[in-house]
Amino acid sequence: MSSQKLQNVAIVGAGGQVGKPTLQALLDTKRFNITVVTRESSSTKFPSDSSITVKSANYDSHDSIVSALKDNEALILMLNFEAMGQVQLQIIDAAADAGVKWILPTEFGADSANQGLVDMVPINAMRTEPRKRIEEAAKTHPGLSWIGVVNNPWFEYSLKGGFFGIDFKNKAATFYDEGTTRFNTTLIGTVGLAVARLLSLPIEATSGPSLSKYANKFIYISSFHTTQREILEAVQKATNTTDSDWTVKKASAQAWIDEGNEKVAKGDFSGMINLLYGAVMKEGLGGDFEATRGTSNEVLGLPKEDMVEVIKKIVEA
Template structure:
């Protein structure tokens, strides 16, 4: 099949951000795409764009600058903070349609937002559902939403409010019995998933073969590990060389934990948002186990590798020990 059956030009918003950094890294490793970082004209991030990536500085108050930056692109990847104004993503989607960009990977990269009720309960559906619907209404692009669950090493290292671990104080809070399993993905695996997805042939090269077009307006489910909190705890014990008796173990009802955090969030205390988000995802309804709910993963289709849990856990422990909440570390040193 000719090279015209593969996309070439990929634009990304958030190229130096939490997951965007890893997507760009993996795209560059594959070497199959021309990557353009879409940045604000006054953004300091432009100076940290890696070599080999083009930069298109835009003005979000001028739609024509967005359209011009996206002309000729085959795909637009959107990665932004969940607290970014929803209108920003909608602006980008409208510009992508005006520029005839065939594929848009919207700002998903997390929980399974195909479950719209769940999306409402974690306060995120209000921005993600309209984004996908707008792509379809405009009719110029197709969306592909990458669902990876929570980022493992990030969530593990975010303290008790996420996966329950507090390394410094040697405490662990289990939600319910701590045995509810959920899919979780490392940052590098998230980057690989996006890069490998966009490296698929647009149309199948063999009957029934993998293709980018087969994912049009669909969710792509990827994962590094299917774990319970107790599975995570066992890995932490191995990595830290500690034993269970060294830790203070607590148990909390996931529903009560969620409701308490929701009450705080609705009163304006958004520091409760992570607690709300993770508590709801650990409900015994299995909403976090999309591997089971959606009939499997796309890992094999995309050629994603099996990963070492303890190596990923080392990074999470390192992050928690050093209070790294939003900074990247490549490895625990």
């Protein structure tokens, strides 16, 4: 069977937190013709490279988006929260009409195949409709498929923000329940690398991995399979501190989640942090997808990371 590979890839959101390293990872493969699609009002600058073409589009105009996406085989959508809804659906509709065959919708987070997580966290629920839209479009656009990348919280973003309950600047930690719940978390750069490696797979293959084997499915990646306590131990090693230097307390994961629900109900969306991370750090809710789904780290040739060394770079930045 053919070992043909993709050549023409478009990305929307290439200037964002995950988009930047993804664009760089695509460039590093030295095999893709890359179309960076931006809003007409965007002033974002991108690397100057002969393999990159920047096209602006009016996201409210179907024809404008179709024109920007024409001749691309795959589309990566790395949209911010405000664009995850209707804007994403409009881009998907246009991608189908432009002849795109592979769409990576804005997932890049929790396991959307876990219905409990979808029901619990509003932002997770927002990811369902784009996949349904792609499947509906495939009825009139044969060969159109989606692949969802699942990576759980971004490690460096979460540690810097204190979202793991560990504040390295003030040497304070809060363990939810006992801090021993195991979960997956991924470096932002590794997410970008995984996307580039995924799209570099052959479209079809008689044996071994291929894009087609992931059609309308999720692919799971992870840098660390860890716990709060293990992260604190790594932070202490990276900062040459010990328990005596830290203030550590315990709290109920469920109470933290309940607090988040109350905030969101009142229109305070900072409570979304409680829900996103509570879902990861409360036993049995699905943060440990590696235990049930496994990962495709080996298939994609992802590196094994040293948490202490990673944290040293974060702390020193």
